[in-house]
Amino acid sequence: MANMSNYAQERAAFRLDVPAYFNFGTDVVDRWAEDPDKLAMLWIDDTGQEARYTFADMRRESNRFANALQSLGVRQGDGVMLVLPRLPQWHSIVVALMKLGAIPMPGTVLLTPKDYVYRINTAAATVVIVDDANAAKVEEIRAECPTVQHCIVVGSARPGWLTYDAAMATASTDFTPVPTRSSDPALIYFTSGTTGGPKMVLHTNASYPLAHVVTGKYWLDLQPDDLHWNLSDTGWAKAAYSNLFGPWRMGAAVFIQHSTGRFDAQETLRLLQRYGVTTFCAPPTAYRMMVLEDLPSYHLPQLRHCVGAGEPLNPEVIVAWQAGTGLTIYDGYGQTETTILVANYPCMAVKPGSMGKPIPGFDVAIIDANTGTVQPTGQEGDIAIRVKPERPVGLFQEYWQNPDENANAFRGDWYITGDRGIEDDEGYFWFVGRADDVIISAGYRIGPFEVESALIEHEAVMESAVVASPDEMRGAVVKAFVILAPGYQPSPALVEALQEHVKRVTAPYKYPREIEFVTELPKTISGKIRRVELRQREEAVKTSGGRQR
Numbered sequence: 001m002a003n004m005s006n007y008a009q010e011r012a013a014f015r016l017d018v019p020a021y022f023n024f025g026t027d028v029v030d031r032w033a034e035d036p037d038k039l040a041m042l043w044i045d046d047t048g049q050e051a052r053y054t055f056a057d058m059r060r061e062s063n064r065f066a067n068a069l070q071s072l073g074v075r076q077g078d079g080v081m082l083v084l085p086r087l088p089q090w091h092s093i094v095v096a097l098m099k100l101g102a103i104p105m106p107g108t109v110l111l112t113p114k115d116y117v118y119r120i121n122t123a124a125a126t127v128v129i130v131d132d133a134n135a136a137k138v139e140e141i142r143a144e145c146p147t148v149q150h151c152i153v154v155g156s157a158r159p160g161w162l163t164y165d166a167a168m169a170t171a172s173t174d175f176t177p178v179p180t181r182s183s184d185p186a187l188i189y190f191t192s193g194t195t196g197g198p199k200m201v202l203h204t205n206a207s208y209p210l211a212h213v214v215t216g217k218y219w220l221d222l223q224p225d226d227l228h229w230n231l232s233d234t235g236w237a238k239a240a241y242s243n244l245f246g247p248w249r250m251g252a253a254v255f256i257q258h259s260t261g262r263f264d265a266q267e268t269l270r271l272l273q274r275y276g277v278t279t280f281c282a283p284p285t286a287y288r289m290m291v292l293e294d295l296p297s298y299h300l301p302q303l304r305h306c307v308g309a310g311e312p313l314n315p316e317v318i319v320a321w322q323a324g325t326g327l328t329i330y331d332g333y334g335q336t337e338t339t340i341l342v343a344n345y346p347c348m349a350v351k352p353g354s355m356g357k358p359i360p361g362f363d364v365a366i367i368d369a370n371t372g373t374v375q376p377t378g379q380e381g382d383i384a385i386r387v388k389p390e391r392p393v394g395l396f397q398e399y400w401q402n403p404d405e406n407a408n409a410f411r412g413d414w415y416i417t418g419d420r421g422i423e424d425d426e427g428y429f430w431f432v433g434r435a436d437d438v439i440i441s442a443g444y445r446i447g448p449f450e451v452e453s454a455l456i457e458h459e460a461v462m463e464s465a466v467v468a469s470p471d472e473m474r475g476a477v478v479k480a481f482v483i484l485a486p487g488y489q490p491s492p493a494l495v496e497a498l499q500e501h502v503k504r505v506t507a508p509y510k511y512p513r514e515i516e517f518v519t520e521l522p523k524t525i526s527g528k529i530r531r532v533e534l535r536q537r538e539e540a541v542k543t544s545g546g547r548q549r
Contacts, residue, residue, distance in 0.1 A: 014360035024209035025099035076101030108235025211394035216246035224251035283310035295324025315352030339394035480512035
Protein backbone atom coordinates (compact mmCIF):
# COMPACT_ATOMS: atom_id res chain seq x y z
CA MET A 1 0.00 0.00 0.00
CA ALA A 2 1.34 3.43 -0.94
CA ASN A 3 2.17 5.75 1.94
CA MET A 4 0.65 8.72 0.14
CA SER A 5 -1.92 8.52 -2.65
CA ASN A 6 -3.04 12.14 -2.71
CA TYR A 7 -0.57 14.86 -1.72
CA ALA A 8 -3.07 17.64 -1.01
CA GLN A 9 -5.33 15.45 1.11
CA GLU A 10 -2.45 13.95 3.09
CA ARG A 11 -0.93 17.34 3.76
CA ALA A 12 -4.23 18.83 4.89
CA ALA A 13 -5.04 15.95 7.25
CA PHE A 14 -1.56 15.37 8.65
CA ARG A 15 -0.79 15.80 12.32
CA LEU A 16 2.13 14.32 14.23
CA ASP A 17 1.11 13.60 17.80
CA VAL A 18 3.90 14.04 20.33
CA PRO A 19 3.60 12.09 23.58
CA ALA A 20 5.00 13.52 26.81
CA TYR A 21 7.66 10.79 26.88
CA PHE A 22 9.38 9.20 23.89
CA ASN A 23 12.51 7.13 23.48
CA PHE A 24 13.64 5.77 20.13
CA GLY A 25 15.32 2.77 21.74
CA THR A 26 12.37 1.54 23.75
CA ASP A 27 9.45 2.86 21.71
CA VAL A 28 10.77 1.89 18.29
CA VAL A 29 13.65 -0.61 18.32
CA ASP A 30 12.41 -2.67 21.26
CA ARG A 31 8.88 -2.79 19.89
CA TRP A 32 10.00 -4.10 16.51
CA ALA A 33 12.13 -6.59 18.46
CA GLU A 34 8.97 -8.25 19.75
CA ASP A 35 9.16 -10.21 16.49
CA PRO A 36 12.40 -12.15 17.14
CA ASP A 37 13.04 -12.77 13.45
CA LYS A 38 12.41 -9.27 12.09
CA LEU A 39 15.45 -8.09 10.13
CA ALA A 40 16.96 -4.74 11.12
CA MET A 41 20.23 -4.74 9.17
CA LEU A 42 22.05 -6.61 6.43
CA TRP A 43 25.74 -5.71 6.68
CA ILE A 44 28.64 -6.50 4.33
CA ASP A 45 32.23 -5.34 3.93
CA ASP A 46 34.91 -5.25 1.24
CA THR A 47 36.28 -8.67 2.15
CA GLY A 48 33.02 -10.46 1.54
CA GLN A 49 31.98 -10.78 5.17
CA GLU A 50 28.24 -10.64 5.65
CA ALA A 51 26.10 -10.40 8.78
CA ARG A 52 22.42 -10.14 9.53
CA TYR A 53 21.04 -8.41 12.61
CA THR A 54 17.48 -8.57 13.81
CA PHE A 55 15.79 -5.92 15.90
CA ALA A 56 16.06 -8.42 18.74
CA ASP A 57 19.84 -8.41 18.25
CA MET A 58 19.83 -4.60 18.37
CA ARG A 59 17.73 -4.62 21.55
CA ARG A 60 20.15 -7.03 23.22
CA GLU A 61 23.33 -5.26 22.12
CA SER A 62 22.04 -1.78 22.97
CA ASN A 63 20.95 -2.97 26.42
CA ARG A 64 24.38 -4.42 27.08
CA PHE A 65 26.20 -1.27 26.04
CA ALA A 66 23.80 0.97 27.97
CA ASN A 67 24.60 -1.09 31.08
CA ALA A 68 28.33 -0.83 30.36
CA LEU A 69 28.13 2.94 30.08
CA GLN A 70 25.99 3.25 33.16
CA SER A 71 28.57 1.28 35.15
CA LEU A 72 31.16 3.87 34.06
CA GLY A 73 29.03 6.64 35.49
CA VAL A 74 27.58 7.93 32.21
CA ARG A 75 24.26 9.60 32.93
CA GLN A 76 21.37 11.30 31.20
CA GLY A 77 22.45 14.49 29.47
CA ASP A 78 26.12 13.51 29.10
CA GLY A 79 27.58 14.25 25.67
CA VAL A 80 29.22 11.35 23.83
CA MET A 81 31.38 11.89 20.75
CA LEU A 82 30.80 8.96 18.39
CA VAL A 83 33.01 8.45 15.35
CA LEU A 84 32.84 5.08 13.61
CA PRO A 85 32.81 3.91 9.99
CA ARG A 86 29.84 1.91 8.73
CA LEU A 87 29.99 -0.72 11.46
CA PRO A 88 26.93 -2.38 13.03
CA GLN A 89 28.07 -1.07 16.42
CA TRP A 90 27.31 2.48 15.33
CA HIS A 91 23.61 1.69 15.30
CA SER A 92 23.53 -0.25 18.57
CA ILE A 93 25.62 2.42 20.32
CA VAL A 94 23.29 5.24 19.24
CA VAL A 95 20.30 3.24 20.47
CA ALA A 96 22.10 2.48 23.76
CA LEU A 97 22.86 6.16 24.33
CA MET A 98 19.24 7.07 23.73
CA LYS A 99 18.03 4.42 26.17
CA LEU A 100 20.40 5.95 28.71
CA GLY A 101 19.34 9.51 27.91
CA ALA A 102 22.90 10.44 26.95
CA ILE A 103 23.48 12.62 23.89
CA PRO A 104 25.29 11.09 20.90
CA MET A 105 27.33 13.53 18.82
CA PRO A 106 28.18 11.71 15.58
CA GLY A 107 31.19 12.71 13.52
CA THR A 108 32.76 11.51 10.31
CA VAL A 109 35.87 9.33 10.27
CA LEU A 110 37.55 12.09 8.25
CA LEU A 111 37.79 14.41 11.25
CA THR A 112 41.27 15.68 12.06
CA PRO A 113 42.77 15.99 15.57
CA LYS A 114 42.00 19.70 15.40
CA ASP A 115 38.35 18.85 14.65
CA TYR A 116 38.21 16.63 17.71
CA VAL A 117 39.50 19.38 19.97
CA TYR A 118 36.92 21.84 18.67
CA ARG A 119 33.95 19.48 18.90
CA ILE A 120 34.79 17.86 22.22
CA ASN A 121 35.50 21.14 23.98
CA THR A 122 32.62 23.05 22.41
CA ALA A 123 30.15 20.39 23.49
CA ALA A 124 31.95 19.46 26.75
CA ALA A 125 31.78 15.79 25.79
CA THR A 126 32.51 13.33 28.60
CA VAL A 127 32.96 10.17 26.51
CA VAL A 128 34.66 9.51 23.16
CA ILE A 129 33.88 6.35 21.18
CA VAL A 130 35.94 5.75 18.03
CA ASP A 131 37.59 3.06 15.89
CA ASP A 132 41.31 2.23 15.78
CA ALA A 133 42.23 4.81 13.15
CA ASN A 134 40.52 7.63 15.01
CA ALA A 135 41.80 6.54 18.41
CA ALA A 136 45.26 7.59 17.27
CA LYS A 137 43.92 11.07 16.46
CA VAL A 138 42.24 11.38 19.85
CA GLU A 139 45.44 10.38 21.62
CA GLU A 140 47.18 13.37 20.01
CA ILE A 141 44.79 15.83 21.62
CA ARG A 142 43.38 14.08 24.67
CA ALA A 143 45.34 16.29 27.05
CA GLU A 144 43.64 19.34 25.50
CA CYS A 145 40.14 18.03 26.30
CA PRO A 146 39.59 18.22 30.08
CA THR A 147 35.93 17.16 30.04
CA VAL A 148 36.66 13.69 28.60
CA GLN A 149 36.40 11.04 31.29
CA HIS A 150 36.32 7.85 29.22
CA CYS A 151 37.69 6.81 25.84
CA ILE A 152 36.28 3.66 24.25
CA VAL A 153 37.70 2.03 21.13
CA VAL A 154 35.81 -0.33 18.84
CA GLY A 155 38.92 -2.27 17.94
CA SER A 156 42.24 -3.29 19.40
CA ALA A 157 43.35 -2.78 23.00
CA ARG A 158 45.50 0.26 23.68
CA PRO A 159 46.83 1.85 26.88
CA GLY A 160 44.40 4.15 28.62
CA TRP A 161 41.42 2.97 26.58
CA LEU A 162 38.50 0.66 27.28
CA THR A 163 37.71 -1.63 24.37
CA TYR A 164 34.13 -2.05 23.25
CA ASP A 165 34.42 -5.83 23.51
CA ALA A 166 35.72 -5.64 27.08
CA ALA A 167 32.91 -3.28 28.07
CA MET A 168 30.34 -5.67 26.61
CA ALA A 169 31.85 -8.89 27.98
CA THR A 170 30.07 -8.91 31.32
CA ALA A 171 27.25 -6.48 30.65
CA SER A 172 23.70 -7.65 31.23
CA THR A 173 21.19 -7.89 28.39
CA ASP A 174 18.49 -6.52 30.70
CA PHE A 175 18.37 -2.75 31.04
CA THR A 176 15.90 -0.40 32.68
CA PRO A 177 15.68 2.58 30.32
CA VAL A 178 15.82 6.12 31.65
CA PRO A 179 12.47 7.90 31.14
CA THR A 180 13.06 10.58 28.52
CA ARG A 181 10.68 13.37 27.69
CA SER A 182 10.01 14.15 24.05
CA SER A 183 11.41 17.60 24.71
CA ASP A 184 14.68 16.30 26.22
CA PRO A 185 17.93 16.65 24.23
CA ALA A 186 18.49 13.57 22.06
CA LEU A 187 21.52 14.22 19.85
CA ILE A 188 23.81 16.91 18.50
CA TYR A 189 25.09 17.21 14.98
CA PHE A 190 27.70 19.72 13.92
CA THR A 191 26.97 21.61 10.72
CA SER A 192 29.48 21.32 7.90
CA GLY A 193 30.83 24.78 8.65
CA THR A 194 30.83 26.47 5.28
CA THR A 195 31.07 29.86 6.99
CA GLY A 196 33.22 29.65 10.08
CA GLY A 197 33.33 27.02 12.78
CA PRO A 198 30.68 24.28 12.86
CA LYS A 199 27.56 25.05 14.86
CA MET A 200 26.00 22.55 17.27
CA VAL A 201 22.54 21.58 16.07
CA LEU A 202 20.57 20.30 19.06
CA HIS A 203 17.69 17.90 18.41
CA THR A 204 15.18 16.60 20.90
CA ASN A 205 13.65 13.13 21.16
CA ALA A 206 10.75 14.52 19.15
CA SER A 207 12.49 16.52 16.44
CA TYR A 208 14.56 13.67 14.96
CA PRO A 209 13.87 10.19 16.46
CA LEU A 210 10.10 10.77 16.40
CA ALA A 211 9.61 13.20 13.52
CA HIS A 212 11.72 11.36 10.95
CA VAL A 213 8.69 9.16 10.45
CA VAL A 214 7.74 11.66 7.73
CA THR A 215 11.08 11.06 6.02
CA GLY A 216 10.65 7.30 6.10
CA LYS A 217 6.97 7.28 5.20
CA TYR A 218 6.55 9.95 2.56
CA TRP A 219 9.92 10.51 0.89
CA LEU A 220 11.64 7.14 1.28
CA ASP A 221 8.23 5.46 0.80
CA LEU A 222 9.24 2.61 3.10
CA GLN A 223 7.26 -0.44 4.17
CA PRO A 224 8.17 -2.94 6.93
CA ASP A 225 9.40 -5.52 4.40
CA ASP A 226 11.76 -3.17 2.54
CA LEU A 227 15.56 -3.39 2.40
CA HIS A 228 16.81 0.18 2.20
CA TRP A 229 20.32 1.24 1.17
CA ASN A 230 21.58 4.73 1.86
CA LEU A 231 25.19 5.46 0.84
CA SER A 232 25.72 8.03 3.57
CA ASP A 233 28.66 8.03 5.94
CA THR A 234 27.62 7.66 9.58
CA GLY A 235 29.08 11.03 10.52
CA TRP A 236 26.48 13.37 9.10
CA ALA A 237 22.77 13.93 9.42
CA LYS A 238 21.84 12.00 6.28
CA ALA A 239 22.62 8.82 8.24
CA ALA A 240 19.96 9.84 10.77
CA TYR A 241 17.50 10.49 7.94
CA SER A 242 18.04 7.36 5.93
CA ASN A 243 20.20 4.85 7.85
CA LEU A 244 18.50 4.99 11.22
CA PHE A 245 15.42 6.95 12.20
CA GLY A 246 13.56 7.03 8.87
CA PRO A 247 13.85 3.31 8.05
CA TRP A 248 13.51 1.91 11.57
CA ARG A 249 10.49 4.11 12.38
CA MET A 250 8.84 2.29 9.45
CA GLY A 251 10.18 -1.13 10.40
CA ALA A 252 12.33 -1.43 7.27
CA ALA A 253 15.73 -3.12 7.31
CA VAL A 254 18.85 -1.18 6.32
CA PHE A 255 21.56 -2.43 3.99
CA ILE A 256 25.01 -1.26 5.10
CA GLN A 257 28.20 -1.60 3.05
CA HIS A 258 31.35 -1.02 5.07
CA SER A 259 33.77 0.06 2.36
CA THR A 260 37.13 1.71 2.87
CA GLY A 261 37.73 2.65 -0.76
CA ARG A 262 36.36 5.26 -3.11
CA PHE A 263 32.84 5.01 -4.44
CA ASP A 264 32.64 2.32 -7.12
CA ALA A 265 29.66 2.71 -9.44
CA GLN A 266 29.93 -0.79 -10.90
CA GLU A 267 30.22 -2.43 -7.48
CA THR A 268 27.23 -0.45 -6.22
CA LEU A 269 25.10 -1.62 -9.10
CA ARG A 270 26.24 -5.21 -8.58
CA LEU A 271 25.26 -5.04 -4.91
CA LEU A 272 21.86 -3.58 -5.71
CA GLN A 273 21.36 -6.55 -7.98
CA ARG A 274 22.82 -9.25 -5.73
CA TYR A 275 21.04 -8.38 -2.49
CA GLY A 276 17.69 -7.34 -3.87
CA VAL A 277 17.71 -3.86 -2.39
CA THR A 278 14.22 -2.40 -2.74
CA THR A 279 14.77 1.30 -1.96
CA PHE A 280 17.91 3.32 -2.59
CA CYS A 281 19.23 6.71 -1.50
CA ALA A 282 22.36 8.23 -3.02
CA PRO A 283 23.93 11.67 -3.48
CA PRO A 284 23.97 13.32 -6.91
CA THR A 285 27.67 12.54 -7.37
CA ALA A 286 26.98 8.81 -7.10
CA TYR A 287 24.09 8.96 -9.55
CA ARG A 288 26.23 10.95 -11.98
CA MET A 289 28.83 8.20 -11.93
CA MET A 290 26.31 5.36 -12.16
CA VAL A 291 24.54 6.75 -15.22
CA LEU A 292 27.85 6.49 -17.08
CA GLU A 293 27.60 2.70 -16.72
CA ASP A 294 25.62 0.26 -18.86
CA LEU A 295 22.55 0.41 -16.64
CA PRO A 296 20.31 -1.97 -18.66
CA SER A 297 22.86 -4.76 -18.18
CA TYR A 298 22.03 -4.89 -14.46
CA HIS A 299 19.00 -6.91 -13.36
CA LEU A 300 17.19 -4.89 -10.67
CA PRO A 301 13.63 -6.21 -10.50
CA GLN A 302 13.26 -5.66 -6.75
CA LEU A 303 14.47 -2.05 -6.78
CA ARG A 304 11.28 0.02 -6.73
CA HIS A 305 12.08 3.45 -5.31
CA CYS A 306 15.11 5.75 -5.60
CA VAL A 307 15.79 9.09 -3.95
CA GLY A 308 18.58 11.65 -4.17
CA ALA A 309 19.79 14.09 -1.55
CA GLY A 310 22.76 16.11 -0.37
CA GLU A 311 22.64 18.61 -3.21
CA PRO A 312 20.02 19.27 -5.89
CA LEU A 313 20.03 16.62 -8.59
CA ASN A 314 20.71 17.60 -12.17
CA PRO A 315 17.67 17.01 -14.43
CA GLU A 316 19.72 15.18 -17.06
CA VAL A 317 20.82 12.61 -14.47
CA ILE A 318 17.20 11.90 -13.56
CA VAL A 319 16.42 11.36 -17.24
CA ALA A 320 19.44 9.08 -17.76
CA TRP A 321 18.66 6.96 -14.68
CA GLN A 322 15.06 6.54 -15.78
CA ALA A 323 16.15 5.54 -19.27
CA GLY A 324 18.58 2.97 -17.89
CA THR A 325 16.56 1.49 -15.01
CA GLY A 326 12.96 2.49 -15.63
CA LEU A 327 12.93 4.22 -12.24
CA THR A 328 12.49 7.85 -11.29
CA ILE A 329 14.83 9.52 -8.80
CA TYR A 330 12.77 11.43 -6.26
CA ASP A 331 14.88 14.39 -5.20
CA GLY A 332 14.56 15.71 -1.66
CA TYR A 333 15.72 18.72 0.32
CA GLY A 334 16.41 18.96 4.01
CA GLN A 335 18.99 20.20 6.47
CA THR A 336 20.89 19.02 9.52
CA GLU A 337 18.43 21.26 11.37
CA THR A 338 15.34 19.49 10.01
CA THR A 339 13.80 16.27 8.81
CA ILE A 340 13.10 16.15 5.08
CA LEU A 341 11.52 19.51 4.21
CA VAL A 342 10.65 19.47 0.52
CA ALA A 343 10.55 16.39 -1.66
CA ASN A 344 9.14 14.60 -4.67
CA TYR A 345 6.71 11.78 -3.90
CA PRO A 346 5.57 8.72 -5.86
CA CYS A 347 1.99 10.01 -5.95
CA MET A 348 2.81 13.08 -8.03
CA ALA A 349 4.62 14.00 -11.21
CA VAL A 350 8.31 14.85 -10.92
CA LYS A 351 9.57 18.02 -12.53
CA PRO A 352 13.24 17.17 -13.17
CA GLY A 353 15.39 19.69 -11.34
CA SER A 354 12.70 20.64 -8.83
CA MET A 355 13.02 19.79 -5.13
CA GLY A 356 9.30 18.96 -5.10
CA LYS A 357 6.71 20.11 -2.59
CA PRO A 358 6.78 20.61 1.23
CA ILE A 359 6.55 17.51 3.40
CA PRO A 360 3.38 17.19 5.51
CA GLY A 361 3.92 18.89 8.85
CA PHE A 362 5.90 21.86 7.54
CA ASP A 363 4.75 25.23 6.21
CA VAL A 364 7.58 26.10 3.83
CA ALA A 365 7.60 29.36 1.86
CA ILE A 366 9.79 31.63 -0.20
CA ILE A 367 10.10 34.90 1.70
CA ASP A 368 11.93 38.17 1.87
CA ALA A 369 14.01 37.52 4.98
CA ASN A 370 14.24 41.23 5.79
CA THR A 371 10.49 41.87 5.86
CA GLY A 372 9.17 38.36 6.51
CA THR A 373 6.72 38.65 3.61
CA VAL A 374 6.01 35.73 1.32
CA GLN A 375 7.31 36.30 -2.19
CA PRO A 376 5.02 36.11 -5.24
CA THR A 377 5.07 32.93 -7.29
CA GLY A 378 8.11 32.77 -9.52
CA GLN A 379 10.11 35.32 -7.55
CA GLU A 380 13.36 34.29 -5.86
CA GLY A 381 13.70 34.56 -2.10
CA ASP A 382 14.83 32.82 1.05
CA ILE A 383 13.53 29.33 1.80
CA ALA A 384 11.92 29.58 5.23
CA ILE A 385 9.83 27.53 7.65
CA ARG A 386 6.94 29.04 9.58
CA VAL A 387 7.48 28.59 13.34
CA LYS A 388 4.55 30.66 14.65
CA PRO A 389 1.92 30.15 15.85
CA GLU A 390 2.94 26.47 15.86
CA ARG A 391 6.51 25.20 15.67
CA PRO A 392 6.98 22.12 13.44
CA VAL A 393 7.89 18.97 15.35
CA GLY A 394 10.73 18.12 12.93
CA LEU A 395 12.69 21.32 13.50
CA PHE A 396 15.77 21.40 15.71
CA GLN A 397 15.60 22.92 19.15
CA GLU A 398 18.39 25.48 18.74
CA TYR A 399 21.99 26.14 17.84
CA TRP A 400 23.24 25.09 21.24
CA GLN A 401 25.08 27.79 23.19
CA ASN A 402 25.00 30.11 20.18
CA PRO A 403 22.54 32.98 20.73
CA ASP A 404 23.88 35.02 17.82
CA GLU A 405 23.23 32.25 15.30
CA ASN A 406 19.81 31.59 16.80
CA ALA A 407 18.90 35.26 16.46
CA ASN A 408 20.06 35.25 12.86
CA ALA A 409 18.18 32.06 11.94
CA PHE A 410 14.88 32.74 13.76
CA ARG A 411 13.30 35.98 12.63
CA GLY A 412 9.71 36.85 13.42
CA ASP A 413 7.44 34.00 12.36
CA TRP A 414 10.15 32.19 10.41
CA TYR A 415 13.21 29.98 10.58
CA ILE A 416 15.50 31.08 7.73
CA THR A 417 17.27 28.11 6.16
CA GLY A 418 20.02 30.14 4.51
CA ASP A 419 19.08 28.75 1.09
CA ARG A 420 17.49 30.59 -1.79
CA GLY A 421 14.70 29.23 -3.96
CA ILE A 422 11.65 29.83 -6.14
CA GLU A 423 8.14 28.41 -5.91
CA ASP A 424 6.35 27.94 -9.23
CA ASP A 425 2.65 28.31 -9.94
CA GLU A 426 2.02 24.61 -9.23
CA GLY A 427 3.62 24.70 -5.77
CA TYR A 428 6.90 23.07 -6.75
CA PHE A 429 10.07 24.46 -5.15
CA TRP A 430 13.28 25.08 -7.10
CA PHE A 431 16.68 25.44 -5.45
CA VAL A 432 18.74 28.49 -6.45
CA GLY A 433 21.70 28.22 -4.07
CA ARG A 434 22.96 29.19 -0.67
CA ALA A 435 22.13 32.77 0.16
CA ASP A 436 25.82 33.63 0.02
CA ASP A 437 26.43 31.62 -3.17
CA VAL A 438 24.16 33.62 -5.47
CA ILE A 439 26.16 35.45 -8.12
CA ILE A 440 25.27 39.03 -8.99
CA SER A 441 26.84 40.01 -12.31
CA ALA A 442 26.03 43.28 -14.05
CA GLY A 443 22.79 43.43 -12.08
CA TYR A 444 21.75 39.88 -12.90
CA ARG A 445 21.24 37.29 -10.14
CA ILE A 446 22.62 33.93 -11.23
CA GLY A 447 22.18 30.71 -9.29
CA PRO A 448 25.33 28.58 -9.41
CA PHE A 449 23.43 25.31 -9.51
CA GLU A 450 21.73 26.15 -12.79
CA VAL A 451 25.09 26.76 -14.46
CA GLU A 452 26.58 23.64 -12.87
CA SER A 453 23.62 21.62 -14.11
CA ALA A 454 24.09 22.95 -17.62
CA LEU A 455 27.78 22.10 -17.58
CA ILE A 456 27.21 18.57 -16.34
CA GLU A 457 25.02 17.90 -19.38
CA HIS A 458 28.12 18.17 -21.57
CA GLU A 459 29.80 14.82 -22.12
CA ALA A 460 33.23 16.28 -21.28
CA VAL A 461 32.24 17.33 -17.74
CA MET A 462 32.36 14.96 -14.76
CA GLU A 463 31.73 17.54 -12.03
CA SER A 464 31.66 21.30 -11.69
CA ALA A 465 31.41 24.10 -9.16
CA VAL A 466 30.40 27.65 -10.04
CA VAL A 467 31.13 30.79 -8.03
CA ALA A 468 31.35 34.55 -8.39
CA SER A 469 34.75 35.87 -9.44
CA PRO A 470 35.44 39.59 -8.89
CA ASP A 471 35.36 41.70 -12.06
CA GLU A 472 36.04 45.41 -12.31
CA MET A 473 33.43 46.04 -15.01
CA ARG A 474 30.59 43.73 -13.97
CA GLY A 475 31.21 43.51 -10.25
CA ALA A 476 31.51 39.75 -10.66
CA VAL A 477 31.54 37.19 -13.44
CA VAL A 478 30.56 33.55 -13.42
CA LYS A 479 33.59 31.32 -12.85
CA ALA A 480 33.39 27.54 -13.31
CA PHE A 481 35.78 24.98 -11.90
CA VAL A 482 35.47 21.83 -13.99
CA ILE A 483 36.61 18.24 -13.49
CA LEU A 484 36.78 16.60 -16.90
CA ALA A 485 35.38 13.18 -17.71
CA PRO A 486 37.88 10.44 -18.66
CA GLY A 487 39.28 10.88 -22.15
CA TYR A 488 39.09 14.68 -22.26
CA GLN A 489 41.96 17.12 -21.94
CA PRO A 490 41.93 20.85 -21.10
CA SER A 491 42.19 23.19 -24.08
CA PRO A 492 41.07 26.65 -25.16
CA ALA A 493 38.79 24.97 -27.70
CA LEU A 494 37.08 22.99 -24.96
CA VAL A 495 36.61 26.16 -22.88
CA GLU A 496 34.84 27.77 -25.81
CA ALA A 497 32.75 24.67 -26.44
CA LEU A 498 31.58 24.55 -22.83
CA GLN A 499 30.75 28.25 -22.84
CA GLU A 500 28.67 27.89 -25.99
CA HIS A 501 26.95 24.85 -24.54
CA VAL A 502 25.89 26.76 -21.42
CA LYS A 503 24.63 29.64 -23.54
CA ARG A 504 22.39 27.19 -25.39
CA VAL A 505 21.10 25.44 -22.29
CA THR A 506 20.54 28.50 -20.08
CA ALA A 507 20.10 32.21 -20.63
CA PRO A 508 23.22 33.54 -22.45
CA TYR A 509 24.10 35.94 -19.63
CA LYS A 510 24.63 32.99 -17.27
CA TYR A 511 27.49 31.38 -19.16
CA PRO A 512 30.84 31.06 -17.31
CA ARG A 513 33.13 33.77 -18.62
CA GLU A 514 36.01 31.98 -16.90
CA ILE A 515 36.61 28.23 -16.74
CA GLU A 516 39.38 26.56 -14.79
CA PHE A 517 40.06 22.85 -15.19
CA VAL A 518 40.86 21.11 -11.91
CA THR A 519 41.38 17.54 -10.72
CA GLU A 520 39.41 17.94 -7.48
CA LEU A 521 37.04 20.30 -5.73
CA PRO A 522 37.15 21.37 -2.08
CA LYS A 523 34.38 19.67 -0.14
CA THR A 524 33.09 19.50 3.38
CA ILE A 525 33.54 16.27 5.31
CA SER A 526 29.96 15.43 4.33
CA GLY A 527 30.82 15.68 0.63
CA LYS A 528 29.26 19.03 -0.23
CA ILE A 529 31.22 21.39 -2.45
CA ARG A 530 32.71 24.30 -0.51
CA ARG A 531 31.90 27.11 -2.92
CA VAL A 532 32.86 29.54 -0.17
CA GLU A 533 36.47 28.31 -0.41
CA LEU A 534 36.52 28.71 -4.18
CA ARG A 535 35.05 32.21 -3.84
CA GLN A 536 37.68 33.19 -1.32
CA ARG A 537 40.40 31.82 -3.57
CA GLU A 538 39.09 33.90 -6.47
CA GLU A 539 38.92 37.05 -4.36
CA ALA A 540 42.50 36.53 -3.20
CA VAL A 541 43.78 35.97 -6.74
CA LYS A 542 41.95 38.95 -8.21
CA THR A 543 42.92 41.24 -5.35
CA SER A 544 46.59 40.36 -5.70
CA GLY A 545 46.50 40.80 -9.45
CA GLY A 546 47.17 37.11 -10.07
CA ARG A 547 46.33 35.45 -13.31
CA GLN A 548 43.97 32.52 -13.80
CA ARG A 549 45.11 29.32 -15.42
